[in-house]
Every structure is written in C-alpha cells, then in structure tokens.
Amino acid sequence: MDDIVKQAMVKWPNVPHAYGWLGLDARGHWYLRDARAQALGGFASGAPGAKGSRIEHQKLIEFIQRNYQADEAGRWFFQNGPQRVFVELEVTPWIWRLAPDGAVSAHDGRPAAVREVFTDEAGRVFLRTDLGFGLVHTQDVPWVADAVEAGRWHPRPVVAADLAAREGYVSSPQAASAAG
Structure with a gap:
C-alpha cells in the first residue's frame, strides 16, 4: 500500500x-x-x-x-x-496472464506460482496460485493447453457458480x- x-x-x-x-x-x-x-x-x-x-x-x-x-x-x-x-x-479477483515459457503473472504484473488448475463447465481455466485464485485470460488458453499436453498441469473440474464461496x-x- x-x-x-x-x-x-x-x-x-x-x-x-x-x-x-x-x-x-x-x-x-x-x-x-x-x-x-x-x-x-x-x-x-x-x-x-x-x-x-x-x-x-x-x-x-x-x-x-x-x-x-x-x-x-x-x-x-x-x-x-x-x-x-x-x-x-x-x-474472479485475479486475472492471470501466461507467457509461452509457462510463466504466470497477475493482471497487475506480479509473478505467480501455480498450485492448482481447474476448468469449469464453460471451458474457462482457473488457477490457484501463491497470490490467490483467478481466471486465465482468454488469449492465454493456448499456453494452458501446452502445459496440459506436456503433463505439467492437470486440470480438475469445478462448477462456476460455486467458485466465489469455495475460494x-x-x-x-x-x-x-x-x-x-
């Protein structure tokens, strides 16, 4: 502050x-x-x-x-x-940006370390990181696909309507x- x-x-x-x-x-x-x-x-x-x-x-x-x-x-x-x-x-309170090398940062530019990956019924991708919980920017979903295909990330299903209370x-x- x-x-x-x-x-x-x-x-x-x-x-x-x-x-x-x-x-x-x-x-x-x-x-x-x-x-x-x-x-x-x-x-x-x-x-x-x-x-x-x-x-x-x-x-x-x-x-x-x-x-x-x-x-x-x-x-x-x-x-x-x-x-x-x-x-x-x-x-969500955070919007995540991903880089081709797998680096993740918040909408404010702070770097974040991914702890868990989720997808909802609409196919949106969410990350729980050391900074908190948020949505992956739509333009960066291809980098998520690369991480999943490489076996680095293993998304779990979530229900969008439950996210605020759950997180x-x-x-x-x-x-x-x-x-x-």
Missing part, C-alpha cells in the same frame, strides 16, 4: 466505504461505474452500459493495482486514500452490502 494512502487513513479514519463504483472485468481491465452505469444493472450482468467506462489512464491503473487487496470477508477493494472502494468482480471471495460487495 502506498505511504500516502496510509497517511490519509490515519488523518481521516471514518470515511464511508464506496460500493459499486469500480469493477474488474474478465480481461483484467478496470472500469469506473457512475450512477448511470449502476442503474443499468450489476457489473457482471452483461446489460449494455452496466460495466461503465474503462479506465485508460496508466498511472491511475497502477495506483489502483498497488492498493488492491481483500478484507477478512473476501471483499476486494482499492484503498483510495482514507476510503475503501469495493470492487465488483466480473469473474472465499465476494463477486459483488455492493449486492452483499445491500443484502445485509
């Missing part, structure tokens, strides 16, 4: 949390969701416009990613100064907060 963020948390300890305003999609892209986007539906709903606006500013993306973490309830958030901005997840993350902190 950035030092300036830590300082702001001490200076303003009682800033309310923000829900629904930030999303992470299945390709590792960040989205800002204003009130209009939120009114169109949930981040992962697939409703046109509900995702909001993709963040393109590289320094802002880097700031978000340096201050991205989970709380004890499995809700992922971006610590924006004194305010926690909870993240709506399209699929301990909350896909929609906004919906969870509204539910009580």
